[in-house]
Amino acid sequence: MPHREQRSLSRRRLLQLTGTTTLGALAGCAGQLPGTDDGGGREVSPRPTVTAEPDTSVSLTAASGTIRPTPDTSTTNWMYEGQFPGPELRVQEGDVLSVELTNDLQEETTIHWHGVPVPNPVDGVPNVTQDPIASGNTFTYTFRAEPAGTYFYHSHVGLQLDRGLLGPLIVEEREPHVEYDREYVVVVDDYLPGEPKLPSDGGRGGGMGGRGGMMGDVRPPYEGLLINGRLPENPQTFDVTEGERVRFRFVNASSATVFGVRIAGHEMTVTHTDGRPVEPVDADSFVFGAGERYDVVVEATNPGRWFVQADALDGNEPPARAAVEYESTGGSGTPQTPSSSSNRLQYGDLRALSSLDGVSDDPDRTFDLTLSRGRGEYVWTIDGQTYPDADPLNIRPGEHVRIRMTNQSPVVHPMHLHGHFFQVGNAVKDTVIVPGHRGQVTIDFHADNPGRWLFHCHNLYHLDAGMARVVRYVE
Ligand code: C2O
């Protein structure tokens, strides 16, 4: 069951019965009608949803089914269209995409279009932007797919993302700023057979809680790491021809894993982060947290068979792997593993091709937020509050908003803002890692998309244990 959602629902019912109103209650009571005055000013209506005829219409059914991460292992997972990862959705920039989701699960679900600044009503956050879709029901998400970029879609209910409800969404640019001859989408994930649970609800991590110490983290009992749904014993092959330029679109669709990525025998030219184009920069590895994406271009000038490898920085599972295979090798020989990295990409290396509008002067509003672990139970907090019992971050349309985060825990938090890109250093992103042990990161965004937007850690377990706030537009 989506216990977080349930808790908030039952809490809301309780509040309605008792008539209690507190700030925390209002934040938790996300189902309240827009326009209600609650002391923070009237809420601003969201952009209307698109009514134009769709250029692409897709049906997705969420249901349980069987996946085979290796030819001789199988497990029951939840999937879109019986595929894991879910089907690649690919459209042209500016196209209207309509997705009809049918819920054949036994519980409620939604889809979130991670990174796409859609109008608020189709953002897919249960009890914040929509009622969750009941078992047996359908819901249609229609939005204009822009700007171009590498995105993904996933369930935003409870821990369903870690059950397999995810897939890539590619919005092709009309004029790419880099040339390439072919491309591959690389969805990197952690593999959890069975039902995900919070440590506090009996997940295996609960028993390990002592080991990491009170402030440390626990990791779900992953059975391996995946590239495009396959364990390293069963790597997918990416065919290339010598002389080609090959674009890889890497998506970290994991629920709790920071990956370091390398391609043996090749330097990567990083061209995009979180879908947004950057000045091309060379690196032999990059690190990305849950929810982040990188596009790279590789020149195929080193014939052979080479592993694309993603190592968990915070786990000890064998690395996720796929194989780059030159046509000339005829498919024989074991692929070579990457050597250790000497030129790892840093955020400071990233320069957005075009910086964000509306954030160049001093901010109109600044939030200083502390990210930390709660005491005792498995709880993660932002400024000491546990979502949904947490105050909204109220902002006004047109503002330049700054959020300064300080991480008072020893583990990284990949923080994601819905509905907006933000400026971080010279990069434009939608998800950014805040390092542990007092790491600090400042993001700036332009309040140009009214509604209620979740701002949260993309470690699914941290999110489910409270590490989220609603950014809310008021007049
Ligand atoms: Cu991938 Cu709240 O998002």
Ligand code: CU
């Ligand atoms: Cu976190």
